[in-house]
Amino acid sequence: xxxxxxxxxxxxxxxxxxxALVVMDTGGxxxxxxxxxxxxxxxxxxxxxxxxxxxxxxxxxxxxxxTVSVPVHALTVSAVLGYVLPAVALLVxxxxxxxxxxxxxxxxxxxxxxxGAxxxxxxLMAAFPALRxxxxxxxPHAPPVPxxxxxx
Numbered sequence: 001x002x003x004x005x006x007x008x009x010x011x012x013x014x015x016x017x018x019x020a021l022v023v024m025d026t027g028g029x030x031x032x033x034x035x036x037x038x039x040x041x042x043x044x045x046x047x048x049x050x051x052x053x054x055x056x057x058x059x060x061x062x063x064x065x066x067t068v069s070v071p072v073h074a075l076t077v078s079a080v081l082g083y084v085l086p087a088v089a090l091l092v093x094x095x096x097x098x099x100x101x102x103x104x105x106x107x108x109x110x111x112x113x114x115x116g117a118x119x120x121x122x123x124l125m126a127a128f129p130a131l132r133x134x135x136x137x138x139x140p141h142a143p144p145v146p147x148x149x150x151x152x
Contacts (some may be wrong), residue, residue, distance in 0.1 A: 005069040007138065012064045013051065020069055020137070026075040030078050054135045067138040074133045081131070083120035089117035 010024035054068055093113020097105035125131050 004072040006067040006069050006072060010052070010066055010068050012060050012062055012066055014062055015056060015060050018056055019053050020060050020066075022054050022066060022135075022137075024052065024068065025049055052135050054137055059135055060137075065114065068135045070133050070135050070137050076132050078133050080148070081124060086114050086117040086120055088133050089113035 008024050011021040013021040013023045015021075052068060060066070090110045090113045093116075094106045094110035096113075097107065097109025100106075100109070
C-alpha cells in the first residue's frame with residue numbers, strides 16, 4: 001500500500017537506545033509555498049529548528065543526515081481530533097447549556113463539550129495507534145518523495 005507521506009531533511013543530534021533526536025531546519029517553513037498543506041511547517045510554529053524523537057530503525061550516529069517523514073492522513077486525523085472535534089463539541093455543549101436556560105449552564109456545557117472531546121480524542125489515539133502521527137526515518141534508498149511533498 002502506497003501512503004502519501006510528507007518528508008523533511010534533518011540531522012541526527014543524538015541517539016538514545018532505539019530512538020534518535022533529529023533536528024530539522026524549519027526556519028524557512030513560513031516562507032515555503034506549501035503553506036497550510038504541510039504538517040512539518042505546522043509543527044514548526046515559526047521556530048528556526050524543530051527537534052523530533054524518531055524511532056531509529058537502523059544504526060545511526062550523531063551528525064548523520066536523514067529524511068524524516070509522516071503520513072499525510074495521520075496529520076489530517078490528528079488535526080480533526082485535536083482542533084475540529086473540540087471546537088464543535090464546545091459549540092454544541094454551549095448550545096445545549098443555553099437551551100437549558102442560563103448563561104452558567106452554557107459555560108458549563110461549553111467546558112464539558114470541549115474537555116469531553118479532548119478526552120475522547122486521547123482515548124481514540126490510545127485505542128488506535130495507527131491514528132497517531134509517528135515520524136519515521138526513510139531508508140537511504142527509499143524512492144524519492146513527490147516534489148509537492150518534499151521540503152529539501
